[in-house]
Amino acid sequence: QITLKESGPTLVKPTQTLTLTCTLSGFSLSTSGVGVGWIRQPPGKALEWLALIYWDDDKRYSPSLQSRLTITKDTSENQVVLTMTNMDPVDTGTYYCAHATYASSGYDAFDIWGQGTMVSVSS
Amino acid sequence: DIQMTQSPATLSASVGDRVTITCRASQSISSWLAWYQQKPGTAPKLLIYRASTLESGVPSRFSGSRSGTEFTLTISSLQPDDFATYYCQQYNSYPYTFGQGTKLEIK
Numbered sequence: 001q002i003t004l005k006e007s008g009p010t011l012v013k014p015t016q017t018l019t020l021t022c023t024l025s026g027f028s029l030s031t032s033g034v035g036v037g038w039i040r041q042p043p044g045k046a047l048e049w050l051a052l053i054y055w056d057d058d059k060r061y062s063p064s065l066q067s068r069l070t071i072t073k074d075t076s077e078n079q080v081v082l083t084m085t086n087m088d089p090v091d092t093g094t095y096y097c098a099h100a101t102y103a104s105s106g107y108d109a110f111d112i113w114g115q116g117t118m119v120s121v122s123s
Numbered sequence: 124d125i126q127m128t129q130s131p132a133t134l135s136a137s138v139g140d141r142v143t144i145t146c147r148a149s150q151s152i153s154s155w156l157a158w159y160q161q162k163p164g165t166a167p168k169l170l171i172y173r174a175s176t177l178e179s180g181v182p183s184r185f186s187g188s189r190s191g192t193e194f195t196l197t198i199s200s201l202q203p204d205d206f207a208t209y210y211c212q213q214y215n216s217y218p219y220t221f222g223q224g225t226k227l228e229i230k
């Protein structure tokens with residue numbers, strides 16, 4: 001059974017760096033055709049895609065946030081880590097990680113999501 | 124970026140109704156379109172991928188279709204469990220983008 005679980009601080013101060021960890025279970029990012037993405041959701045608002053990392057270490061970022069984001073994987077720990085620098089109150093929201101697999105001609109939709117972790121940015 | 128325009132923003136309906144939610148892409152995304160259902164305080168759940176393929180375990184009253192760059196999610200007969208917010212998402216090209224969501228309310 002595939003599961004993902006996010007962890008990290010619930011409160012960060014403005015200008016600080018946020019580090020979130022997604023712990024994977026039931027699959028490995030060393031397996032061909034697997035990807036893990038990060039998506040966030042401000043309170044009461046829509047979903048926003050942030051970043052994706054693939055089994056072969058290919059990485060993709062949202063252009064609007066690329067300068068602040070870094071996504072990495074630790075296959076020995078079966079984790080994916082997202083760091084976001086220079087946090088601002090507008091970055092407050094729930095952060096999700098999600099699983100994707102390669103289909104016949106491209107990576108498919110996020111089929112399994114973590115429960116999410118709420119992050120508040122406030123001084 | 125590809126813009127996903129979802130409508131309506133809010134939809135009021137009754138149990139047993141047939142409802143349709145629409146998502147229009149600002150450019151071609153082939154069939155790389157997913158629909159998710161989200162209930163308050165929970166993560167989104169994948170309903171449909173590749174525009175019309177039903178995710179395993181999702182009731183058959185949910186269906187998806189495509190006409191060019193316009194995509195539709197249809198619920199054939201609303202059940203009490205279906206009242207939630209629905210999002211479309213394109214994954215044809217980066218950055219992946221979501222629609223603004225449709226909140227399905229009980230009339």
